Amino acid sequence: MLMLSKIPKWNLGLIFVLMLEIIIFGLINPRFWNISILLNSFNDFIGIAIIGFFVTLVMITGGIDISGGSIIGLTSVVIGILSQLIGLNIWISVILAIVAAGLCGLLNGILIAYGRVQAMVVTLGGLLLYSGIAIVLVGVSGVSAYEGISGFPGSFSNLAYGTVFGIPSSIILFIVLFIIAYVLLHFTKYGRYIFLTGINQHASDYAGINTKKVIASTYVLSGLSAGIAGTMLTSYLGSARADFGSEYLMSILTVVVLGGTLITGGKGGIIGTALASIIVGFLQVGMQMGGVSTQYIGLATGLLLIISVALLSISSSAKENMKKLLRPKFMKEGNV
Amino acid sequence: MSKFKTLMKKREFRTLFFLVGIFIIVGLINSDFLTIGTIQNSLKSSLLYIVLAVGLTVVLLTGNIDISVGGTLGLSAAVSGILLKNGGSIFVSIVVAILIGAIIGLINGLGVTKLKISSFIMTLGMLEITRVIQVIYTDGQWVENLPAGFKQLSQLNVLGFNLLLIIVMAGVIIVHLFLTRSRKGRYFSAIGDNVDGAILLGVPVQRYVTLAGLIFASQVGFISTTAGLGIEMTVIAAAVLGGVSLSGGVGTVLGATIGAVIMISINSALIYMKIPAFWNDAISGVLLITIVVTDAILSRRADKQTKKERLRARVLQEEVSINHAHAK
Numbered sequence: 001m002l003m004l005s006k007i008p009k010w011n012l013g014l015i016f017v018l019m020l021e022i023i024i025f026g027l028i029n030p031r032f033w034n035i036s037i038l039l040n041s042f043n044d045f046i047g048i049a050i051i052g053f054f055v056t057l058v059m060i061t062g063g064i065d066i067s068g069g070s071i072i073g074l075t076s077v078v079i080g081i082l083s084q085l086i087g088l089n090i091w092i093s094v095i096l097a098i099v100a101a102g103l104c105g106l107l108n109g110i111l112i113a114y115g116r117v118q119a120m121v122v123t124l125g126g127l128l129l130y131s132g133i134a135i136v137l138v139g140v141s142g143v144s145a146y147e148g149i150s151g152f153p154g155s156f157s158n159l160a161y162g163t164v165f166g167i168p169s170s171i172i173l174f175i176v177l178f179i180i181a182y183v184l185l186h187f188t189k190y191g192r193y194i195f196l197t198g199i200n201q202h203a204s205d206y207a208g209i210n211t212k213k214v215i216a217s218t219y220v221l222s223g224l225s226a227g228i229a230g231t232m233l234t235s236y237l238g239s240a241r242a243d244f245g246s247e248y249l250m251s252i253l254t255v256v257v258l259g260g261t262l263i264t265g266g267k268g269g270i271i272g273t274a275l276a277s278i279i280v281g282f283l284q285v286g287m288q289m290g291g292v293s294t295q296y297i298g299l300a301t302g303l304l305l306i307i308s309v310a311l312l313s314i315s316s317s318a319k320e321n322m323k324k325l326l327r328p329k330f331m332k333e334g335n336v
Numbered sequence: 337m338s339k340f341k342t343l344m345k346k347r348e349f350r351t352l353f354f355l356v357g358i359f360i361i362v363g364l365i366n367s368d369f370l371t372i373g374t375i376q377n378s379l380k381s382s383l384l385y386i387v388l389a390v391g392l393t394v395v396l397l398t399g400n401i402d403i404s405v406g407g408t409l410g411l412s413a414a415v416s417g418i419l420l421k422n423g424g425s426i427f428v429s430i431v432v433a434i435l436i437g438a439i440i441g442l443i444n445g446l447g448v449t450k451l452k453i454s455s456f457i458m459t460l461g462m463l464e465i466t467r468v469i470q471v472i473y474t475d476g477q478w479v480e481n482l483p484a485g486f487k488q489l490s491q492l493n494v495l496g497f498n499l500l501l502i503i504v505m506a507g508v509i510i511v512h513l514f515l516t517r518s519r520k521g522r523y524f525s526a527i528g529d530n531v532d533g534a535i536l537l538g539v540p541v542q543r544y545v546t547l548a549g550l551i552f553a554s555q556v557g558f559i560s561t562t563a564g565l566g567i568e569m570t571v572i573a574a575a576v577l578g579g580v581s582l583s584g585g586v587g588t589v590l591g592a593t594i595g596a597v598i599m600i601s602i603n604s605a606l607i608y609m610k611i612p613a614f615w616n617d618a619i620s621g622v623l624l625i626t627i628v629v630t631d632a633i634l635s636r637r638a639d640k641q642t643k644k645e646r647l648r649a650r651v652l653q654e655e656v657s658i659n660h661a662h663a664k
Binding site: 129131302 | 401447451453454456457458460461462463464465467468469472569572573576612614615616617618619620621622624625628629632633636
């Protein structure tokens, strides 16, 4: 009981939803209860989860990053061109591509933190720019945009299909990045600075925190995570294309917001995002197994997004109303 | 001269100069670009984006955002397209399309104001939902073979000008006058922190969106399941290019209109400069980022300048009053 009371209520709700989901989908199709199928399904949403972890950091500082999806496409194309057309070693090209993704994030971060332009606008420009660069790279190198670049070595496809001690490597990656993000946000000074920046940037500035550096760094992290996601997706699908990840935007934001992170910043957590990404991922897998056409999955995610945000805001406003009722009357006059 | 300076200070004129600049530079490289026909063509193909950008500006002024435009556009276009195909009259299908848009707008507005969902999230969810409903409704197929009469709607000319062009331009001017001259219109930019006002805006905005849906349908002649896909990003970019602030309160409909024309002109400019089309997105992205960043820096500098002047004026005033006291 003591353990239960320590878990935030929102996360408890998410765990409950996840259990419910597993039970319902299992009743519809018993194959859903097969552990190895469930574990392997992580490959389908690992990209969303990875980016979601670090977009959570961005959102806690009060920003937003919608360019992640297009960075996936860019990373994928860079890996393909460097390794297949130029002939670099596959792992060197992967590292270079992830560095490129980090640079994209750095550009976002510098413009947002130091140029003081709205995060939404900058990352919207980034969304166009990065996918644009990917398309240009594909166009210049003369590859068919539809087929993409393929023919990667087996060691590279092992990244998505391999196992470590019998556990699919995508799950290992999920856990490793989860731990990195969790420790970074909840156990380090840097993480506390992220929260403080989101709660009140001016106050944190006066308190001696270099908020600009904190904000810019969160975008770099989010860019790097998009690079890793792009690498995983390229390995999973076995080809490099510019339009990979373009449909991820909606799911990434759904995962972060469903995880209980406030879009206005200052509040949120990695555990929530991790749970939410599993919920959204299993929802897609379960619906596919249940024979629901893939077109309906968007409807479910859309509804999930709106309902979860509505619940979050209703519960917080209900709390506020309770406070107002309990407080003496003069507070109200002061507000007017 | 002073009049010219105040003109230059207005954001939308800077955008206009930029547009003229694009045309001149491209014209120097390829003189075919500067014919009346090309200019009219780029205006005509940007009609849809103008209408959407104008609608979006109204939302942006209040400090909210609407990214569901693409979904709404696709859905109302699909429904009215199917109505038309099954022999419905043009008038009925237009009314139905506008109704659909108004209902979606009302749901968005209620969600934002009553449930206090952030407008970005609300309309993002709505974007996905409307898109799925459209796919279910059309069964994933394209709506083709629209009646010729409907397609002609976009080809009609009045006094040598395209009818739709005239309607859209009249609409832009009316909305501009409404926003700047009438009391209710000015509320939009004043709303900012008044959340309840947003309920007002959901409905009218979606009307413009559906109007855009009709323009889209009648221009293209068929409606694919991906109709309106990705349009929302272009439209937001157009409004931002035109100087509309995403944090609300700043911007004009005229600016957004020019921004929309720029976004489309880039496409045709690239063709005339013989640059492959795959450069489109990268160039739009670079332009958007450059313009927004320079604009932010310029406006911050102007802000500092006025603050300095105000401080100086206050210091002067104090000195005057001290001198005054001494004289006494």
